[in-house]
Amino acid sequence: MDGSSFPIARSSLPEAAAERLRTLIIEGGLQPGAKLNERELCERLGVSRTPLREAFRMLAADGLLVQLPNRGAQVVALSPDDVRDGFEVMAALEGLAGELAVARVTDNDIADLRALQAEMEAAHLQHDLPAYYRINRIIHDRLNAIAGNAVLGQTYRTLNARLHALRFRSNLNRAKWDQAVAEHRSMIAALAARDGAALRDLLIRHLRAKQQAVLASMNNQDSEIL
Structure with a gap:
């Protein structure tokens, strides 16, 4: 972890601590497989051990942490098979959400999504990956909300929580990041055209490209280790 600190407000401490930890995991401040130091994190987040441990339990329920008996908590490290399986299901879920969203989207929804797309592209031009990814998440969550299927939405959120960090890091390759921005632009256009199949x-295709980028990154890391 880096040396920065960001104390959180005293209200809703476990939820706020969980969100801070989730951001650290997504943005690489806590690496896959890292064991969590409670004392250090308490100081960094400005909380006591009780809300911190509750935050651990929340993130373990989301599949981001694993809690080991007598050994504390550590960040989940997904295997290539975990990644492959997860992205295959995510692709199917997002494809279905897109079809449903086309049937239920309003002009106001499209205007909101276009505004978010503009914000996301501005972050891309500024090379601000954390801001870009936060807006990216909002866009995908908004599409799922427009789809209006509660079962799909819950399944999507549960699985996507495990893949957020990998989706974030897939944009570290500039060419793939540029491609992702162009793909999002095409998605908004297809939604506005009410073209569910497109x-x-x-x-x-967007999720398959993410899967390939993540697996290639994992292979490169393995090669460097070897």
């Missing part, structure tokens, strides 16, 4: 296909 949006489904775009979302599935």
